[in-house]
Amino acid sequence: VILVIGYGNPLRGDDGVGWVVAERLASRAGVEVVTTQMLVPELAERVAAATTVIFVDARVGTDQGSVHCDAISSRAERHPLGHVASPESLLRLAEALSSHRPPAFVVSVTGADFDFRATLSEAVLHAVPGTIQLIERLIEGDRDVVEPNTRCLREADDERGS
Amino acid sequence: MSRTIVIEPVSRVEGHAKITIHLDERGEVSDARFHVTEFRGFETFCEGRHFYEMPTITSRICGICPVSHMLASAGAGDEILAIAIPDAAVRLRRLINLGQIIQSHALSFFYLSSPDLLLGYDSDASRRNILGVAAEHPELARGGIRLRQFGQTVIEVLGGKRIHPSWAVAGGVTAPLTTEGRARILAALPEARQIAERTLVHFKRALDGHAAEARAFGNFPTMFLGMVAADGTLEYYGGRLRLVDSDGHIVQDQLSAADCLALIGEAVEPWSYLKFPYYKPLGYPAGIYRVGPLARLNAASRCGTPAADAELAEFRQLGRGAVLSSFHYHYARLIEILHCVERIAQLLDDPHVLDRDVLAHATRNRLEGLGVSEAPRGTLFHRYTVDKDGLLTHVDLLIATGQNNLAMNRAVLQVAKQFVDGARLNDGMLNRVEASIRAFDPCLSCSTHAFGSMPMRIELIDAAGSVVDARVRPS
Numbered sequence: 001v002i003l004v005i006g007y008g009n010p011l012r013g014d015d016g017v018g019w020v021v022a023e024r025l026a027s028r029a030g031v032e033v034v035t036t037q038m039l040v041p042e043l044a045e046r047v048a049a050a051t052t053v054i055f056v057d058a059r060v061g062t063d064q065g066s067v068h069c070d071a072i073s074s075r076a077e078r079h080p081l082g083h084v085a086s087p088e089s090l091l092r093l094a095e096a097l098s099s100h101r102p103p104a105f106v107v108s109v110t111g112a113d114f115d116f117r118a119t120l121s122e123a124v125l126h127a128v129p130g131t132i133q134l135i136e137r138l139i140e141g142d143r144d145v146v147e148p149n150t151r152c153l154r155e156a157d158d159e160r161g162s
Numbered sequence: 163m164s165r166t167i168v169i170e171p172v173s174r175v176e177g178h179a180k181i182t183i184h185l186d187e188r189g190e191v192s193d194a195r196f197h198v199t200e201f202r203g204f205e206t207f208c209e210g211r212h213f214y215e216m217p218t219i220t221s222r223i224c225g226i227c228p229v230s231h232m233l234a235s236a237g238a239g240d241e242i243l244a245i246a247i248p249d250a251a252v253r254l255r256r257l258i259n260l261g262q263i264i265q266s267h268a269l270s271f272f273y274l275s276s277p278d279l280l281l282g283y284d285s286d287a288s289r290r291n292i293l294g295v296a297a298e299h300p301e302l303a304r305g306g307i308r309l310r311q312f313g314q315t316v317i318e319v320l321g322g323k324r325i326h327p328s329w330a331v332a333g334g335v336t337a338p339l340t341t342e343g344r345a346r347i348l349a350a351l352p353e354a355r356q357i358a359e360r361t362l363v364h365f366k367r368a369l370d371g372h373a374a375e376a377r378a379f380g381n382f383p384t385m386f387l388g389m390v391a392a393d394g395t396l397e398y399y400g401g402r403l404r405l406v407d408s409d410g411h412i413v414q415d416q417l418s419a420a421d422c423l424a425l426i427g428e429a430v431e432p433w434s435y436l437k438f439p440y441y442k443p444l445g446y447p448a449g450i451y452r453v454g455p456l457a458r459l460n461a462a463s464r465c466g467t468p469a470a471d472a473e474l475a476e477f478r479q480l481g482r483g484a485v486l487s488s489f490h491y492h493y494a495r496l497i498e499i500l501h502c503v504e505r506i507a508q509l510l511d512d513p514h515v516l517d518r519d520v521l522a523h524a525t526r527n528r529l530e531g532l533g534v535s536e537a538p539r540g541t542l543f544h545r546y547t548v549d550k551d552g553l554l555t556h557v558d559l560l561i562a563t564g565q566n567n568l569a570m571n572r573a574v575l576q577v578a579k580q581f582v583d584g585a586r587l588n589d590g591m592l593n594r595v596e597a598s599i600r601a602f603d604p605c606l607s608c609s610t611h612a613f614g615s616m617p618m619r620i621e622l623i624d625a626a627g628s629v630v631d632a633r634v635r636p637s
Contacts, residue, residue: 037325041273041292042311045304089293096296097304 003050014111048098065123189584198436229262230537237533239332244527250517251334261316266538272306284590334521380488380573383408386457394463409483453540455494470501
């Protein structure tokens with residue numbers, strides 16, 4: 001199963017974009033969707049059981065409404081894990097518990113407004129269909145959507161022996 | 163030249179705090195303090211809100227123990243309505259509180275403290291976390307995660323969501339337990355019990371290896387406060403309060419929340435935002451008392467469930483009256499997890515647990531209300547005063563961590579005197595000082611978390627206030 005985890009605070013405007021995107025993918029066959037305010041260690045076993053994990057999050061930047069896709073490596077994590085996790089630490093925990101680390105990606109949308117509101121900004125709302133298309137390509141195995149020059153991707157390639 | 167060592171922030175606790183260790187002219191520890199450096203202000207900004215909103219508002223105080231605040235707040239609301247809530251609501255509030263205690267204790271033991279207990283206080287700091295535990299003890303780490311999930315499932319089944327449920331209200335609860343919900347909890351119970359029992363076995367085997375810490379981590383006589391049922395059995399919700407002394411003798415028993423609060427004073431120190439509650443008849447600071455798992459097990463006559471009572475009998479052999487070392491908060495936490503699992507099974511076995519009459523309706527009938535619940539970290543009080551329209555004119559929250567403030571400060575001093583050598587600081591020494599605080603599982607911010615996001619900075623300051631040495635531990 002492909003696990004899509006949309007996370008963020010849906011009461012803080014564009015921080016809820018992960019929820020909106022994930023919920024629209026919920027009806028897709030072979031896809032399991034989780035929406036959550038934050039990543040927690042309790043997700044590790046579901047991560048370990050997935051064939052691919054796609055984290056959907058908001059990001060901060062000046063290119064508001066643009067969509068990014070990064071492959072992630074558990075080795076990129078430098079922060080310790082408490083009751084809140086990052087995608088990297090969650091992958092590391094999943095691997096420690098099950099000896100399996102699925103390929104994982106972070107799809108993120110640059111937010112425009114993180115103020116107290118339960119709706120997305122215009123810029124991010126317009127980016128939602130494109131974000132879903134990108135994730136569907138990822139689900140179908142298309143890795144061309146992954147941004148080529150990220151540190152995480154290079155590490156992931158190293159681990160695959162390429 | 164006297165010096166001061168500052169540990170800031172204290173890691174693997176909920177909230178923002180720092181520790182200062184003062185060294186005398188010979189470089190020996192002369193004093194140590196645990197400073198809480200954040201300020202929340204809930205008591206003030208809730209004024210003007212309607213008391214009926216308070217369970218939802220105050221559950222936002224904490225992301226770890228929102229249920230505790232929700233229950234104490236709903237209890238205060240019940241008093242303002244001046245009604246007895248339906249029996250079914252009392253049972254369900256009890257049930258959700260047990261789930262809360264399990265998930266919070268699992269977080270404290272497995273995620274925050276097990277790295278010290280399993281990997282060692284002197285182990286590589288970069289691996290001293292749950293990832294390191296998972297790498298070396300995957301079954302134990304997996305058990306901790308599953309146990310926390312179990313507690314969260316109980317909360318979700320009853321309250322509708324795992325964190326910040328808005329379910330307990332003045333007058334009862336908003337929804338009964340469903341047959342499906344009961345079945346979901348029952349299905350997960352056997353594994354939860356196995357994990358609780360297995361972890362206790364593991365912990366007891368390792369206990370001898372922590373003898374030095376058990377001797378020095380807040381090991382001193384104090385009083386202990388905890389909730390008990392009418393027959394003295396351990397209780398977490400709907401009971402009365404008992405104070406025992408360090409010999410285990412009952413000092414006060416079957417106190418109402420109001421009578422108990424009348425015995426508690428609050429002192430203030432200029433170096434901490436956390437007040438220092440104390441037992442008034444003994445004065446400040448002699449009236450030091452502790453709350454939480456260790457206090458509850460010391461105060462109660464029995465747990466009231468067979469497996470936990472067997473464990474309690476063994477646990478009590480650690481003391482000649484009450485068990486005094488704060489290190490044994492960890493041990494008490496594990497016994498409480500087992501007890502809560504057993505108690506949940508008992509409650510679910512009661513055919514009335516599915517009763518649908520769970521909410522009584524009334525308008526404001528009193529101008530004051532006081533609610534109390536045993537939170538994972540100890541006894542929690544919410545006291546509200548309202549006007550004739552039910553709008554809050556005064557809010558007083560006495561949280562568990564505050565009540566342990568005097569004891570935490572004494573624990574820090576005791577550990578620092580035992581382990582800190584001013585001539586040569588190392589990570590293991592300072593980690594032990596922090597770990598003495600972690601044993602209490604303090605919840606300082608209740609909803610914001612410094613862990614992992616800030617570096618730890620230790621400074622040596624001379625008598626003139628100059629920093630003569632500093633060490634920064636990266637986040």
